[in-house]
Amino acid sequence: MIGKLRVVNSLTKEKEVFEPLNSPHVGMYVCGPTVYSDVHLGNVRTFTSFDVVYRYLKFLGYKVRYVRNITDVGHLLDNSEEDKISKKAKLENLEPMEVVQKYTNDFHRVMELFNNLDPDIEPTATGHLIEQLQMIDELVEKGYAYESNGSVYFDIEKYNKEYSYGKLSGRKTEDLLSQTRELDGQSDKRNPLDFALWKNASPEHIMRWKTKWGVGFPGWHLECSVMSTKYLGEQFDIHGGGMDLKFPHHECEIAQNAGTHGNDGAKYWLHTNMLTVNGTKMSKSLGNSFLPKELIAGDHEMLDRGYSPMTIRFFMLQSHYASTLDFSNEALNAAQKGYTKLANGLRYVQEVAYPEGTQEAPDEKQISQIKKICENCHHAMNDDFNTALTIGHLFNLLKKFNSLQTGQLQFGQLGKEVFDQMKTTFLGFTQDVLGLRLELDLKGEKLVDVVLTEYKAAKEAKDYEKVDALRAELKQLGIVVKDMKNQIDWAFEE
Template sequence: MSDLKIYNSYSRQKEVFTPITPGHVGMYVCGPTVSGESHLGHSRPYITFDVVYRYLTYLGYKVRYVRNITDAGHFEEEGREAEDKISKKALLERLEPMELVQKYTNLFHWAMDRFNTIPPSIEPTATGHIVEQIEMIRKLISEGYAYEVNGSVYFDVKKYAANYDYGKLSGRIMDDLLETTRELEGQSEKRDLADFALWKNAAPEHIMRWPSPWGVGFPGWHIECSAMATKYLGPQFDIHGGGMDLLFPHHESEIAQSTICNHQNPVRYWIHNNMITINGRKMGKSYNNQIMLTQMFSGDHPLLEKAYHPMVIRFFVLQTHYRSTLDFGNEALQASEKGLKRLWEAYEKLGVIGTPAGQAGSDLGAGAPDIELDKKVRRLIRELSEFMNDDFSTAKVMANLFELVPVINGIKDKVIPVSAISAETLDLMKISFRVWLEDILGLKGISDADNQLLQGVMDLLVEIRKEAKGKKDFATSDKIRNQLTQLGILLKDEKDGGMSWGLA
């Protein structure tokens, strides 16, 4: 169906993508833990996999995209009581646990919408799949790979490692794991330090709790993904994505659980995105260096020089390869902002080239065809697919789109005659920009000027200014432009006598 190559974290090499069921793709991506507000770091996986989803769809695959909401809260915070993060905070904020979870889920959805990410096909919650998780744990016990102690159930990693390749995904060596695993609460009841919890007995103060065959408790962190992925995508599916920080232990454990339960390796292609760093360090709770998305959008954070539009962040993320780290910085963000504006304006100009509105039509025939230019344009467009097929190289895709910008501006400003490129090439450019910019990269313009009323008022002002300019009444024309500038509206004179405007 395509020549798409994906870097598979499991094999550590690029592999040609071949779906299990021809024409269909099952993709699971680890979603957010909604015990708190999403920060800038969270934008990376969801934007990355949104583009993966969009591209697979563009290639013609019918994709079932499953992304979970972790709302059951996790535990085992070192040194503390086995207290659920969510329930603890709930007490502080005097909210019901589910009320809190709902609040952050809504906030997450709001941010994802602003990023223009397409909602997943299914967005299952951990709390909504307690039954499935319990069922899976039962199965693991009956298979002999899990054991119960004091109302908790653990996965027997040592036994699994003896028969399967535990640690392959994360490059871990079993012997090292046994030595380097830290002392954690509840460790004593495990048979081995490397074992992980499938079900935890809930202490009395623990608010989130469900009855189970082993008593009242709550599910372990890794089991939800295995249970929900199996339920909606089957015992083996095509793509599993998530942040690199989830490689171990989360994804390694998922493989172990699912393999025992379903008797096959659950995932064909593992895709992991790299981290967003700030001053070279990963953004994360433990580092206390996070900038929340609400703060990014509002500019309300000491590290932010200004507010950044969600599309600027999306652009920023896509300008680098998903497997590289991306370093946060005001200068870099502002570069993205200007870059996006330039690209988007060129895209809008492209839309009217060759039409009566954009070109007078009189000088359309002027100038000889520029074979070289035509070839260059076609090459740049052809390469877009090649780059994307090479493990989603969005950075290169954008570089090529930028190389087309001077061509578009040149034609618009009549530095390059329209006739330099063939009508077919012009059409190809128009279609390509729409498909790549909007459909695949999922970008949108930043300007909020889609207001009918404002549009009408601006048309009027532009009209008056044109008249003033015609009479060489520069006092009036400058007044209009300067006053608008103060209001945050940039008015620009075009080469062809027209005027364009946009919000600064």
Template sequence: MQPQELKIYNTLSREKEIFTPIQPPLVGLYVCGPTVYGDAHLGHARPAVTFDTVYRYLQHLNYKVRYVRNITDVGHLQGDSDDGEDKIAKKAKLEQLEPMEVAQHYTDTYHRDMEALNTLKPNIEPRATGHIPEQIKLVQEILDNGLAYEVNGSVYFDVLKYNKEKTYGKLSGRVLEELLSGSRELEGQNEKRNPIDFALWKKASPEHLMKWESPWGLGFPGWHLECTAMSSKYLGNHFDIHGGGMDLMFPHHECEIAQGNASHDADPAKYWMHNNMITINGQKMGKSLGNFITLQELFSGKHELLDQAYTPMTVRFFILTAHYRSTLDFSNEALKAAQKGYKKIINGLRVAKKLEFQEEAGVEKDEKQIQQVEKSIENAYRAMNDDFNTAQAIGHLFNILKKINSLYTGQLKFGQLGKAVFDKMIQTFTIFVEDILGLVEESENRGEELLEILLKVYKEAKLAKNYDRVDEIRSALKDVGVVVKDMKDKVDWAYEE
């Protein structure tokens, strides 16, 4: 169901555009992945969940998506600059390991945390170190086109020369003259023609751990170069969507656009999507501020800023309750509210899956109720089609959930909706929760069979008016986060909200 065309906010045009794939129904989606030198943190969770949802929704709309998310395992230097130590190599020296040991370990832990958040695996997950020949070829193409220069074994992109025909800064809105006036010569950068030029290939010093042979001597690729080489290899020179965090817009994505145009005269992507940043209690997250929280700390509750542990699905739901382009502030209060909201949704999902339409004599259709259900369904899709607005979609899902719960308690009769609308409502709710938003029930290990046995004992105690036993069972279940629901004609359970 698609009440309106999908619109995406394109950072490049600074407006929402109707999504028109280059070669429908095929869609190429490239997302900048992690630099694997430390544990995944909240800053990794947001783009992962954001673009997982984009991937899921595009598939729901019957697009055939090739989702590529890279692993950066070389070339990302301290301070995101062209000088300094490689982040992975620095970690390797500290821990007396091979750089690839560090990269493999943190790639594995990243995958573990992404799996916990129920993000789908990308179709292709290329590593920078596995694409050195492609990167060398790309550098040579830019050199051949006269938009790069070699100095002492390093190759730099000539930004001023490129800007004579193209516009450097068109994605981020940076003005070249201001960049020039604001730049300064840093140690080791005096070999550049201009401070704003960036490295395509860097000469490796003797002590540098990761280096490869190239036409310009032993060296390693520049950080920006990697994504251009890998995205063009797997998605072509011009593909549909490039995603990443807002912090990557400049210089990383700006440099990707320059490299794409300098090598094959094409912008890498038609649509550029950027998720906004996260803050912790209103402050930017940073190790120096003491508010740097890894996902494992969040899941375990082992951090001084956390009141308790928060499950992966609580974190995923929390990320989805804000539009991806708005800032997202992590706080205990907000996470607890998300925990409550997630449990309401999952309780609703349990109810939706067990509800079966019942024919009721003498009950007529209620057009007002039907219109309310139809409108909520339409609005949920409308929200997703409006630049993937999961926050609004969730609000409409809660409206659908009210109807589901009303059917469950008997306040609303099945006949008032009719079978067709009932089926559509249950199907829409289930698809949105599981397939589009990617939310799953986390407490399956509690054992529904055991719960059903306990509820049977509870009912027997209630019939026998053994109220001490009734209270004992109710209390024991509450201790493990389950509440007993006494209803007119049955006894059921739900997760405590």
């Protein structure tokens, strides 16, 4: 490993050296989707960011267990009495689990489209009801929870005598109390801030289970405490999610973990930032929100065109995961050009090999520059997974490959060892770490090669009319012909 990995821990607000609890094994838990609607871009940004975290930890040689849950219980959401899954099931005349399966399948398809790796374990809330009931029992037994009218609530006042509710989000209990509005069920609580571990179900609530407290369903926050600690242990390394989950979801998780196990659960808490469109927060109510499929098809009034999945992934990785990401046609068009340039380089680097019998003398200046760029790729990712800086260094490395391709730089000036380091670094960080891939399938590439063979023959025969026609046809497909001194090649049009 070149240098030490440092991460910004949301819990301490500091950039800390990453030291796994049980090296080389790493446990990582990311809050997955609530499957009652289409995957939105915020989901894609969050899961793509943690996909890169997962990829980089594996790239460094850690043995990672990546757990990402599926929320498939139709529990009440905070500040709302709306059960989203039950509502959807009634509207579409479906069983709730049909709704769950439909949107789970859609979620998986979107993740695959953007080249996100599958987690090692993908547990569901409904599959862990017994464990949730066990945690509630333990919290009641220890005095951190109480039953009221068929519901069970977490006791914030009791918790605050030994711990600090709000330490992750930086919120103070007094401020939260002043902001709390009256909701149904508040009269059942000892304190307005107490949150539900188990909620008594109304007669029309579809997803419900019988327990010693009555018929009900688990609270939103409980499932993640249960599933993270079941598969990663009472203490594990990384807990991730969008910044919108920092409060109350992750705050409540910490409270549940501390009340049950005496610790926060995760050592490092990481959060992705929000999305904006032309500088304005992305929101359905503002009409500036679009789904991934709309972004790909260009099927939205705010979009000039559609963009490929890898262009969108590249665009997202151009910004640090903890920074606000602003969507605009200008930014997406620039990302299209950037991804295309990188993809053209990737095609060349995948195929190029160090030629035997080179005679050029080593160029120490070039060698030093290339080694430094390779090191910088590691340093950038070690700086809290800074993909934006990493991409910049990869483009610097690509300039060296372009010089090799055009003959401005000779292979012998680098030597095989440095060339191999250069190639391994570029491929490793582009494909394995950032998860970027070519979007032209192998059959399409073979067809392009066939056309280029015909193009070369026409050029040698000085049939320039055919040469121009073939060049124009390829251009319509987004392919440009590159007539170089010693060869004819093609590239994606930028």
